[in-house]
Amino acid sequence: MSFRDVLQPGAGRIRAAQYLPATPETVFWGRLPCASDVGVLTIDAGTEVTIDTISHEGVLEDQGRNPAVFFGGHGVDRADVLDDAVVLAASDFSRNPRVDGPHVVTGPIHVRGVRPGDLLKMTLVEAVPRVPYGIISNRHGKGALPGEYPLGSDNVSIFATVDAADGSEREPAGTLVGTLPLLPGGQRVVRFPLHPFLGIMGVAVAGEQRAHSVPPGAHGGNIDINLLTVGSSLYLPVQVPGALAYVGDPHFAQGDGEVALTAMEASLRVTVRFDVIAAADAIANFGALAGPLAETAEFLVPTGLDEHLDEAMRECVRAAIALLGARYGMEPTLAYAYLSAATDFNISQVVDLVTGVHARIRVADFEGAGLARDRTEASS
Template structure:
């Protein structure tokens, strides 16, 4: 297979191209945070009623970071890109606070308040659409990071970035087999947002890398269009945010990043009142996803063994609440019928998610 020449479009510049929702949030510097996640002290950039659809432009951190020159126009031009996102250029050139090596890398939206969301409720964020804004992306590995820290990057490299293109039909990513080679490996694109979360109490913004009960950088590749993420509300209004756009990711995300590329995402925000939430899901301690096929409880911990244990306990509790299943039988069912997948191992706090088939329960 020959890697095609990078074409100039389509590129979804801010405010241009299809914007599915009536409410639109761009990623201009005043609408985003860089490297930190919202907290209760952050004023919402939008306030919406439950059931509202919002189209959000997201910007990938790859190509704008300081160790890449903080100049996306120059960075991507080296790889043959003739058009670069204006909001990425503006953010890199702005005085937006970002302490490289202290803050996280991720660009996230400023918070969206949802009317009526109260502590104890669940915020439901449904992904209606996730469309690439550019026909290229980056997979990177940095010194001391990734599953094989100390082995990669090789030699004295502090950073290795692999540039990938999107196929003409928009369905596949194309990555060279060798540096400068003409042959490529082709793999499916499944766009999703790596960061989806709600604000934490207090006045301190969390680091953008480790996920937690607030969600954040959970990197669950199943959260493509049609999926819903449920998050236990920690502050009134929920103060939701998204970012860290991915074009594709394998479970584990072993080299540090997936195929990172900016997305235009359309999301629906709903509130599940506490009483309904308890009936449907039980008492949630952290994020829970749902797809057309699966219920997806999660487990998070710096220790991967502990993350698996947290996920198994969450799955048992979910089966009890949702289907009235005896916990001993739920434990047996999970062993026989459910896959426990590693979401990611590269974000300090490791993630595990279970895929419980809803069809098994009629």
């Protein structure tokens, strides 16, 4: 990816007929939509929307709130800095950095006909890097090792670049990799695969209090599950009419845990399809979901969220047992045994006040078992 590939607002390929740019009028910064907010776009269920997202890295106050200057300090020409990020940072957008989160989210999107009790299914159809660089940050009091890192007195923002794969078995042609130097300013680099995804996918919370953008919850939000790459879906219990969905916190790459505080953060142009599962069908297929459920071609991915990692793990196990019972009719003790024998539980992140754990249940393991609903219908 070269600097010629920068996707400025409205420029370049826009996949869907519906396009939502990121402007001061179409984003939230540090807070998430609630029931009293109004959609900036209204769509029917089944619609694909191409959405521009802005990474918070480079626009924050402790980085100067001037992305042209901030990225210029890393050798990026002004023409290669996103115009919408510059406009947002220079605007009078009301945000209190002492009490609000850092994330910029685009939306909300009102989905016609969706009601509380339904599930909103958000499928990532496409995720295209808007720039060929990103930032990995560590701030004092944050991350997995607060008080130990950063090593100095200042916050740290590591500049990472995007490179084309070398065509080897490890780096197949046509893919992208990230690079970091082994030493500050050094020429030797470490190369790692990029898997773009959205750290934030969510629905509005009930009531008139906007949720903070950092801790995830039943509304989704900042769940940071790196399995949610192109082709994957997130199911969220709808809390308000129209769902009022939003996306943000774009990542180019993230390891499970996201230990330094952020991963490789950089702006994406994404296309998301918004589908609705009616309440009765949702119960039949997934049971009573209390929080986010992800799905990939290979896995069902129930989640657990809590301030304490041990409790997040327990919540995830409970959610997985309930899911196997609702979807396949599996007896709880047997489901518990299966999860122990065959399912990986991964730490989503440990840096967002509320920690996250997600399970990877292989769908292929249940081929031939049939859905619980099908067996009930067959016996009636």
